[in-house]
Amino acid sequence: DTEVTQTPKHLVMGMTNKKSLKCEQHMGHRAMYWYKQKAKKPPELMFVYSYEKLSINESVPSRFSPECPNSSLLNLHLHALQPEDSALYLCASSQVDMYGGEADTQYFGPGTRLTVL
Amino acid sequence: AQKITQTQPGMFVQEKEAVTLDCTYDTSDQSYGLFWYKQPSSGEMIFLIYQGSYDEQNATEGRYSLNFQKARKSANLVISASQLGDSAMYFCAMTGYRGNKLVFGAGTILRVKS
Numbered sequence: 001d002t003e004v005t006q007t008p009k010h011l012v013m014g015m016t017n018k019k020s021l022k023c024e025q026h027m028g029h030r031a032m033y034w035y036k037q038k039a040k041k042p043p044e045l046m047f048v049y050s051y052e053k054l055s056i057n058e059s060v061p062s063r064f065s066p067e068c069p070n071s072s073l074l075n076l077h078l079h080a081l082q083p084e085d086s087a088l089y090l091c092a093s094s095q096v097d098m099y100g101g102e103a104d105t106q107y108f109g110p111g112t113r114l115t116v117l
Numbered sequence: 118a119q120k121i122t123q124t125q126p127g128m129f130v131q132e133k134e135a136v137t138l139d140c141t142y143d144t145s146d147q148s149y150g151l152f153w154y155k156q157p158s159s160g161e162m163i164f165l166i167y168q169g170s171y172d173e174q175n176a177t178e179g180r181y182s183l184n185f186q187k188a189r190k191s192a193n194l195v196i197s198a199s200q201l202g203d204s205a206m207y208f209c210a211m212t213g214y215r216g217n218k219l220v221f222g223a224g225t226i227l228r229v230k231s
Contacts (some may be wrong), residue, residue, distance in 0.1 A: 040224070
């Protein structure tokens with residue numbers, strides 16, 4: 001069983017809606033990640049939080065707004081999305097190692113399938 | 118910067134046979150990690166196996182083993198005794214010295230035939 005949970009599993013929203021994706025990890029990890037994945041493509045990194053601070057933003061449009069309320073929780077706030085933002089959104093967590101060690105292993109949640117109409 | 122290349126877009130294997138999924142990588146870092154993930158059609162990304170750049174022995178986890186050839190910069194995944202449930206997309210990935218950026222290859226779709 002995964003120890004990274006994501007809600008909701010599926011989300012359909014209009015271009016004017018505001019919604020949030022939630023992620024929670026129960027492994028005591030101090031790094032958390034958001035990825036966007038299109039069908040049959042590898043995941044694309046969006047944001048990295050390390051010790052609850054945003055450490056990487058991969059030039060993501062401002063209609064995506066991440067938030068890390070504490071070391072176990074990660075949110076992704078969505079506003080004024082476009083149909084091309086429809087994708088699988090994956091959350092992951094890892095220990096903070098940063099030396100190419102096994103502690104860098106990222107564990108993923110089941111994902112949220114987002115459809116923007 | 119790191120780069121991962123998976124040259125097999127799709128593979129078929131007969132149930133109970135072994136299969137090798139290819140992965141080559143490029144990096145200028147001395148310390149790095151190599152990972153394989155499985156993604157079934159449900160979408161969840163499942164961690165399978167890790168190999169560190171300084172590990173002298175090939176990693177193994179149950180039916181999965183990683184054939185690590187450092188000089189050739191290859192990290193192939195070997196799945197023994199394939200099962201129908203192994204049908205999925207498989208991604209090879211790596212981290213470098215700055216370990217919090219995971220770079221993925223394009224993936225290989227594996228289909229196990231009964």
